[in-house]
Amino acid sequence: MRRLNIKALPVAMAAALLLPGGTTAIADTVVKHTGPLKWETNEGEFKLQVGGRIMADAAFYDEDNVDLDGENGTEFRRARLFVAGTMYHDWDWKAQYDFAGNEAEIKDAYIRYTGMDLARITLGQFKQPFGLEELTSSKYITFMERAMATNAFSTSRRIGLGASGAGDNWTWAASVYGREEGDDTDGDEGYGAGARLTWAPWNEKTRVLHVGGSAAWEDPNDNNVRFRARPESHITSTRMVDTGNFPDPDTFAKYGLEAATVFGPFSLQGEYMMVQAQDDTSGVSDPDFEGGYVYGSWFITGESRNYKNGKFGRVSPKNPVGKGGIGAWELAVRYSTIDLDDGDFKGGEEDNYTIGLNWYVNKYVRFMANYVITDTDPTSSRLQDDDGKPKDDELNVFQLRAQIDF
16 A cells, blocks of 8 residues: 655645546645545545534424414425545544524534444444434434434434444444533533444344334432423424423433335334332332334335444435436324423323325435324413413424425
């Protein structure tokens, strides 16, 4: 292998940016353009990728009793840019920011060592190992929003140290973590640990069976604990199920079971999650909360969902628009439920039914339409009437999304 001239690397990268493909050679540094906004040098010793996603949403609400905070309207759900790469073959890195809402927020920021066969080691802020839907990128999820239980219970991004590995039909991951970047703390930072295992006894291109489980334990220390969820629509900030802050939170444990299958154009997916929480307030019972979802999808045009390493990925239309085709069309139906009522905690219950239609114009452009029907029993005090009775509500949501990633 040729010795890399580090000083020439920025010049070579800049030259490669101006070329549609092929290679650029400067001072013994060879830069190859390997794909859309992807480059590598000297047989992959150094790699660079620039990318992002834009998701523009519109939502229309029809509610009976509950006054929503933020009604019919539009928003940029996500507006992200990232830079990722590899240094000296074994060191991966990524920095991703979200600019939605006119604010810059760190999403992913980590370094990862990949030089061992047994495991990859990740340090920084990244998604912790809990749940199938949460770990599937928002670019590839079937519905516009993840299910209520996923939003309420999944760990998502935290600053931590993790290890992971994968084989042909199995994956494992474990981590220890603290808070998410940007979260305010009331005292000492909390901490936790989590793990996830998956197995796919069938793992073929159009035929998959996936099962898995996750568990996590957290000590919030001096910080608040609260479980809540939007009605699977993001433009409104109203949560009709909400435990409120625990009076004196102690540790809590989370468990998740997941399963999915793909048979050609048809797929099924579901998860069940449970939280066992502890509160040190005298006379207050320790609550258990639960929730889950199940959904099915059908690609009318014959495509299949793409599965790899314990999660789902990009769908590639067989006949994309612009190349003589109509793209890929997917019809999906989901039922989701969450129960935040237990003992002294009255966070409410909610059942949602969603019909979704997705049009994949090509690999990188997608349009989505979701119709969500909610049936709620919001027993939290904020959503009670003047007599202290809950405002049961049936909320109807129609929402649209235009999405592109690169």
